[in-house]
Amino acid sequence: MCGIVGAVAQRNITPILIEGLKRLEYRGYDSCGVALHVDGQLQRSRSTSRVADLEQQIEHTHLHGFTGIAHTRWATHGAPATHNAHPHFSPSADVARIALVHNGIIENHDELRAELTALGYVFQSQTDTEVIAHLVDHLYNGDLFETVQQAVKRLTGAYAIAVFAREEPHRVVAARQGSPLIVGLGQGENFVASDAMALAGTTDQIIYLEEGDVVDLQLGRTWIVDVNGKPVQRDVKTVHAHTGAADLGPYRHYMQKEIFEQPRVIGDTLEGVMAVMPELFGDGAHAVFKQIDRVLILACGTSYYSGLTxxxxxxxxxxxxxNVEIASEYRYRDSVPHPNTLVVTISQSGETADTLAALKHARSLGMEHTLTICNVATSAMVRECKLAYITRAGVEVGVASTKAFTTQLAGLFLLTLTLAQVNGRLSDEQEAQHLKAMRHLPVAIASVLALEPLIxxxxxxxxxxxxxLFLGRGMHYPIALEGALKLKEISYIHAEAYPAGELKHGPLALVTEEMPVVTVAPNDALIEKLKSNMQEVxxxxxxxxVFADVDSRITPGEGVHVIRLPEHYGLLSPILHVVSLQLLAYxxxxxxxxxxxxxxxLAKSVTVE
Known part of the structure; x- marks a missing residue:
């Protein structure tokens, strides 16, 4: 969940580190910090405010250097406080020899802390990260690359780390296991970061490190060894990353901007889809789809709700x-695997730790047919799955997902049609009707956005x-879940969603005049049942x-507030109704x-378990 950026260069890297942190702030913003090699010493600046405040702090102290690391934190071990903020120094701030930043969770940190305390190390924080810094210092033998390789063998858990030493002024060493990390290559300078977006404008030559890799960054070279300590060559990719810092234009927040981008990004996601065909999901998809007889969907949070839909x-x-599984639960229970299962993962970032772990668990059980619906073509999820559909939501800055969710639904509906076609359950006429409806989605969403003043x-x-309370029935129940999640995420109002028929089995006890009940009411086969549930309220x-379709015949009255969506949209109705719930939450x-x-x-990209 944290963001890392580091650099070795022959120029002042402070602006690069700060800009990188700004672009990584979506990963965590509880605290942030920068450490640099300055005149033979390690110096740092840390803050429990946002990166913009850290930038002002650094400008005031004129902290400049050619080698350094930076970090923006989502707190796991230890409260958001300056002494818990990264980078961490060892053996102490006064005589610092090692500076280190970390993303992930070290599961054996208590054991290591006790061992290092016995050796005389004094801990200044409650973090598991400081344990790594002291461990590296304890093992340091004058060669940081060798030392880090030794240190990571002692770590249990997930990590991405970047570290540099006082005695080696033009060197940064980084390693990853279970958390993403990339290397950026420059001319006479090299970089490391949590993702390529952090280095946009600095370099587009990117290496995606594999599990267990340790990398040595120096001015004119990089050197990578794998989990076994053997030298390896990783492919260099040209990645034109977006900065994510696009102009807000007329909007007050990125979330609002991203809600209003949905007509365009849905159109982009469906661009070039002229017919339903397995090849939309990659080479060999037809053969895979012919073999499977069931689907397992693995996802977390908002992506889980798209899977339920x-x-x-x-x-x-x-x-x-x-079968739809919460990824963080799936790998820890006894399930019944089936080799003819299509395992579908859904993730905005493609780096969601729980979903990646669940995918690997499913594969370990013999389920090798894998597909991901993902917004980042270069992500670990795409690399791990045989098939993929890349949504084109673009960079989503707001922590609460909006356009990523609706583009996921578009990709999943295409998957639905493709599976139906391969199994002989989609006629040419039905295909044409569904594709026509999908192409009309941008216009239909725009008409929902026009309801903003009423909302x-x-x-x-x-x-x-x-x-x-949020209520929905059938395929709109997951949309009610998503609406409740959006409201609680950003307004801090406690919100829960239920299938409307479940009201009488418990939740009705909560209903009073002070309890607003949001109802998703499309004019479908369940509308009369839903009206009965509304009467119970x-x-x-x-x-x-009530968010009702134009023809659902729900009349406003005392205690019944109604906003009518412009049209009923059949199977694609969830995509329209969720937009109205996004606006309500915003x-x-x-x-x-x-x-x-x-x-x-909260943080955007959940890269810790």
Missing amino acids: AKYWIESVAKIPV MAWAEDFARKENA RARGGQLY HTALARGTDVDKPRN
Whole structure:
């Protein structure tokens, strides 16, 4: 969840490190820091504020150097505080010999801490990271590359680290296991970072390190050894990374901007899709799809809800059974594997640690047919899966996912149609109708966005509440889940979602005049059942806020507030309805004055387990 950037150069690297941190701040913003090699000594600056504040702090102290590392943190071990902020020094700040930053979790840190304490090391933080710094210092033999190789053998858990030593002024060593890390190659200078976006504008020559790699960065060379300590060559890729720092234009926050980008990015994601064909998902997809007779979807958070929606689609249209698993739970339970399963992972970043681990677990059980729906073509998820559909949401800066979610749904609906076609369950006429509906999505979403002023009025009511219920039925139940997640993520209002039919089995006890109940009400086969559930709410004095289709015949009245979406959109209705819920969450958070793009305690790319 943390962001790392480091550099070895013959120029002042402070601006590169700071710019890299700004682009990595989506990974964590509890604290941040920079350490540099300055006149034979290690110096650092750390802050529990945002990177912009750290930048001002560094400008005031004129901290410049040619070798250094930087970090933006999402707290795991130890509260967000200056003494817990990275980089960490060893043996102490006054006589620092080693500077180190870390992303991940070291599971055996207690054991190592006790061992190092017995050797005389004094710990200044509660972090597991300081353990690594002291371990490297203890093992240091004058060759940092060799020392780090020895040190990582003692670590249990997930990590990406970057470290440099006082005695070796033009060298940074980095290593990864379970957390992403890339190398950037320059002319007479080299870099390391959590992702290529951090180095956009500095270099586009990128090496993606493999599990267990340790890399030695010097001015004119890089040297990589694998998990066994053997020298290896990794492919150099030209990566034109976006900075993620695009102009906000007329928007107040990136989340709002990204909500309004959805018509365009849905169009981009579907660009070139002239027909339903397995080749959309990669070479060999037809053969794979012919072999599979079930689907296992692995995902976390918002991506999990897109998988739940896809379950309704695939089972209804393609008639293939689907199991959707929360990735962080799947690998820790006894499941029943089947070799003819298509394992589908869903991830915005393609670096989600729990989902990657779940994928590897599924493969270890003999399920080798793998496919990912992912927004980053160069990510670990894409490299690990045989097949892929790359969504084209572009860089998503806001922590609460919006456009990544709807483009995932677009990709999953294409997968649904493809599986149906391969199994002889999609006629030419049906294919044409579905593709026509998909091409109309950008226009349909734009019409939902035009409802923003009406939704803003609702948000003023919601901003005064501390709890909310969300209801949906059928394939709109996952959309209710996503709406509740968005509201709680950025407004800090406690929100829960239920299938509407479950109200009478418990949640109805919570309904009072102070409990707003958001209802997703498309005009589908379940609309009359849903109306009955709504009456249960009104009978208890609950306030209903209904997103209804234009023809659903739900009438506003006392305690019943209705916003009508312009049209009913059949199987693709979830994509339209979720946009209205995104706007409700955004404007509620805005009214409450929360940090919309960087909500407390969260980070964008969840790269720790």
